[in-house]
Every structure is written in C-alpha cells, then in structure tokens.
Amino acid sequence: MDIRIVPLPAEKKKPRFTDESKLAFGRLFTDRMLLVEWKAGQGWVDARIEPYAPFVLDPACLVFHYAQEIFEGLKAYKWADGTVALFRPEMNARRFNRSADRLCMPEVPEELFLKGIEALVKLESDWIPTSPGTSLYIRPTMIAVEPVLGVKPSDHYYFFVIMSPVGAYYASGFKPVKIMVEDEYVRAVPGGTGDAKTGGNYASSLKAGLEAKKKGFDQVLWLDGVHKRYIEEVGAMNMLFAYENRVVTAPLTGSILNGVTRDSVLKLAGTLGFTVEERQIDVNELVADIRTGKVTEAFGSGTAAVITPVGHLSYKDEMYQVGDGGVGPLTQKLYDTLTGIQYGHIADTFGWMRKLV
Ligand code: COI
Numbered sequence: 001m002d003i004r005i006v007p008l009p010a011e012k013k014k015p016r017f018t019d020e021s022k023l024a025f026g027r028l029f030t031d032r033m034l035l036v037e038w039k040a041g042q043g044w045v046d047a048r049i050e051p052y053a054p055f056v057l058d059p060a061c062l063v064f065h066y067a068q069e070i071f072e073g074l075k076a077y078k079w080a081d082g083t084v085a086l087f088r089p090e091m092n093a094r095r096f097n098r099s100a101d102r103l104c105m106p107e108v109p110e111e112l113f114l115k116g117i118e119a120l121v122k123l124e125s126d127w128i129p130t131s132p133g134t135s136l137y138i139r140p141t142m143i144a145v146e147p148v149l150g151v152k153p154s155d156h157y158y159f160f161v162i163m164s165p166v167g168a169y170y171a172s173g174f175k176p177v178k179i180m181v182e183d184e185y186v187r188a189v190p191g192g193t194g195d196a197k198t199g200g201n202y203a204s205s206l207k208a209g210l211e212a213k214k215k216g217f218d219q220v221l222w223l224d225g226v227h228k229r230y231i232e233e234v235g236a237m238n239m240l241f242a243y244e245n246r247v248v249t250a251p252l253t254g255s256i257l258n259g260v261t262r263d264s265v266l267k268l269a270g271t272l273g274f275t276v277e278e279r280q281i282d283v284n285e286l287v288a289d290i291r292t293g294k295v296t297e298a299f300g301s302g303t304a305a306v307i308t309p310v311g312h313l314s315y316k317d318e319m320y321q322v323g324d325g326g327v328g329p330l331t332q333k334l335y336d337t338l339t340g341i342q343y344g345h346i347a348d349t350f351g352w353m354r355k356l357v
Helices: 062-066 089-102 110-123 199-203 206-214 260-271 283-291 328-341
Strands: 032-039 041-052 070-071 074-078 084-085 137-145 156-166 178-181 219-222 238-242 246-249 275-276 297-302 306-315 318-321 353-355
Touching: 041 110, 062 137, 070 089, 070 199, 070 246, 074 206, 089 110, 089 137, 089 260, 110 137, 110 156, 178 206, 178 238, 206 219, 246 260, 260 275, 260 297, 260 306, 260 328, 283 306, 283 318, 297 328, 306 328
Parallel strands: 178 219, 178 306, 246 275
Antiparallel strands: 032 041, 032 156, 070 137, 074 084, 074 137, 084 353, 137 156, 238 246, 238 297, 297 306, 306 318
C-alpha cells in the first residue's frame, strides 16, 4: 500500500528540544503522524503521513465507551555514525496483531506496520535524541471510531502512529525502584486480556498504582488474579529475579504481556551463562528467598523501562531489600549489553536491529 505524504507547513514545525538531559517520558511529540483507516467492506485505506494534530471524533465512537483500543511501544535509535535503527519492530507488529485478534479488531499487515513506521521515522529522524538513555519512542495505536452505542466490534478503525523523543521512563533514571506487591486488586485473570496490549488493562491498574504511590512506591507488582499468590508483572514491565546462576520469571500463560525486552533479556542472560527458568513464582517463596539472600537481584524489563533495577519490594506491609538495595552486577551487565546493542556500540549478533536505509 502506498503511503501519501501530506506536506508539513512551516508554521506546524514545532521547536526542537534544546537539552536532551531534560527529556521526560512521552510529553513531547514529533511534527508528523501516520494514519491509516480500516472500513468494513474496504479494508485498510488511505495511508498517509500528515502533520501531528488532534482528531475530531464523534463522541459516540466505540473507543470512548467500550475501550476497543490496542497499542504498542517500540523505539528508534540514532547511532554515532548517523545510522537510524529500530529494535525488533517485527515483534511489536506480531504482538499488535495478537492484541487485535483478542479485541476483535482487524489485523494490520506486518508490511504496512513496518513500512509505515519506517517511513515516519525517516521523515522525523532529526527528532531522535542521541544522548545515553534517550531514544525516539514510537506508539502505534488502533482505535474503534464507529459512532454507535451498541456493544459490538466497530466497522471503522484508525491505526495511527505517534512518536515522542524520550528520556528514562522513571524520573529517577537507571536507579533502583521500590515496588509493592499488590494483594487486593488484580490486573488479569485466565481467559482475560492480560496478554493483550489494550488500554483497559492500564486504566484498571490506576487505582492500585495511585494507592501504592501514596505509600511511597513507584509501581505495584501484580499477583495472579485467582490465588493472589503467583508473581505476574508490573504493568509497565515484566519482572525477573536473579538467583546465583539462574534468572527466573513468570511464564507466558496468557495473563501477562509477552514483552519484547523480556524475550531479549532472557536470550542475553542465556549467553551470560545463566539458566533461564520461566515458571510460577510463589510470592511467599520469593520474599523468603529475598530475605535469606538467595535472590540476589530483581529487575523489571520493558520498552519504556528498558531494564529497571528493583531495590526494595514490599509485601503485606513488610519491606524486603533485594541484595544491597543497589544495582546488581547482572542487572548492570544486561542493561549495558542491551543498550549497547540498541545504540550500536556492541555487535548485534542476534540480528535485532532493523536499520533504516
Ligand atoms: C512500553 O514499555 O512501551 C509500554 O507500553 C509500557 C507503558 C506503560 C509505557
């Protein structure tokens, strides 16, 4: 499918950031966006890259009422030699389509997803920051725009992609965060939408997140929705725990997100001599293992969060310090290796980086 480029008038060009060290997460957006529509009976039509602008949408659109929405997150990097590269974008394309299937939305052909993002990133490549810890965050999204109040899959969708030059997701940067194991609210149940990247999962997490924040925590760590016993994910990140020579994380059984960074970290941990275990983690065993020092490190992984060390974890009002509460050697090594590949400093032996030509 051809992508039409709508001219960007000079007055629509936004001022560039001047200080990359001040970039927050997702507050500033580039000049253009990709927009493609899907209409019943026609399929995907009118792909275009146009100036970034608000949508005018009917208040009856299905997305506003029944949250028929999915999204993705991936990043573009600009290397010292000027190369622009995306990190494993085909993984996002595939997950987007798995989410689409779960939410009864049309699949976006992988080629359209990738070509659309590549064309947009190329046009906006002067928006990619280059300082360590910064990148261009890309947010593909699909929303249901049919104006009707009956509960049903829409007959009209917008697939759009917006982009934001970003710094670290957590304002503290690459520093240990404190998380609280949530034992009241749940995020997902078997058969639900836990492994789909859909806005509703995030909306329903807000209350627990806010209550945890009031108690001084950065995020909540969700337990499984049936027994409230097994570790799931953090919402913005998958969770991993290092034992002496093992990396342990929750399995992909449908209630947690199949993270691209999670997958990458597990592959990297394997090359560093760690045995990878994807298995149920009982929270009681976990806190006992933290207390006795068997768990040496804890960290989260995610596109936005990259690799985020977890220094403290609280469960039922009791606080547990992981290791010495700082950044452990494995966490540091994984962060350095992953970001080294992403920024083009370390050879990409996995073939993860998709260079734009
Ligand atoms: C990402 O890591 O890309 C996400 O979508 C998580 C979001 C909460 C920022």
